[in-house]
Amino acid sequence: MRLIRIYNTLNAHFGDLKWWPADTPFEVIVGAVLVQNTSWRSVEISIRNLKERGLIDPLKIYKADKKSLADLIRPSGFNKIKSLRLKAAVAFIMTETGGVLSKFNKFSLPVLRKKLLTVHGIGPETADCILLYALNRPVFVVDNYTRRIFSRHGLISEDAGYETIQRLVHDNFPKSVKKLNQFHALLVETGKRYCGKTKKDCVNCPLLGFGGC
Numbered sequence: 001m002r003l004i005r006i007y008n009t010l011n012a013h014f015g016d017l018k019w020w021p022a023d024t025p026f027e028v029i030v031g032a033v034l035v036q037n038t039s040w041r042s043v044e045i046s047i048r049n050l051k052e053r054g055l056i057d058p059l060k061i062y063k064a065d066k067k068s069l070a071d072l073i074r075p076s077g078f079n080k081i082k083s084l085r086l087k088a089a090v091a092f093i094m095t096e097t098g099g100v101l102s103k104f105n106k107f108s109l110p111v112l113r114k115k116l117l118t119v120h121g122i123g124p125e126t127a128d129c130i131l132l133y134a135l136n137r138p139v140f141v142v143d144n145y146t147r148r149i150f151s152r153h154g155l156i157s158e159d160a161g162y163e164t165i166q167r168l169v170h171d172n173f174p175k176s177v178k179k180l181n182q183f184h185a186l187l188v189e190t191g192k193r194y195c196g197k198t199k200k201d202c203v204n205c206p207l208l209g210f211g212g213c
């Protein structure tokens with residue numbers, strides 16, 4: 001119930017955040033790989049570079065020269081590592097679906113998640129972003145903002161693991177793609193605006209009154 005109250009409070013405060021900002025599911029996947037350890041603003045520049053070369057397409061990235069790809073995504077940092085991760089993600093997509101993302105529908109959620117986690121450079125957070133925001137599967141995405149907000153409000157311990165936090169939400173929140181999409185977005189927005197790593201703005205935060213601050 002507490003999670004639902006948190007959701008309702010944040011939802012009333014921020015409104016529909018319309019995540020994920022992308023034109024296609026494949027663009028979501030590209031963004032999910034590129035956003036690792038960097039800001040969304042820098043990812044936007046890389047995606048724009050890829051779009052200008054017509055590369056937001058699984059087959060085209062699959063065939064792209066590694067160095068050219070790394071140059072285009074340089075703005076999002078760790079570009080050589082991320083170009084390999086992008087290539088690995090696209091190789092997975094091509095092998096499993098031939099580039100047609102809707103063919104992922106043949107897999108159950110647990111099977112697909114397990115498969116994604118075998119891909120080089122795809123950890124739980126990236127896998128769940130892809131599942132939720134690109135493939136419309138009902139999973140909760142856990143990130144540092146979630147961990148910070150939940151622990152500051154006594155819902156989890158500070159050192160709770162990814163799966164523990166995800167289970168808390170899966171067991172106590174509707175299994176709705178729309179709501180899970182919005183809940184993660186709301187927590188990110190709350191973390192960015194009010195609940196910083198070293199600085200909290202509880203007085204102005206919509207979660208003031210939920211205890212723990």
Ligand code: SF4
Binds near residue numbers: 153196213
């Ligand atoms: S800023 Fe304060 S009230 Fe807001 S989420 Fe963080 S701890 Fe809670």
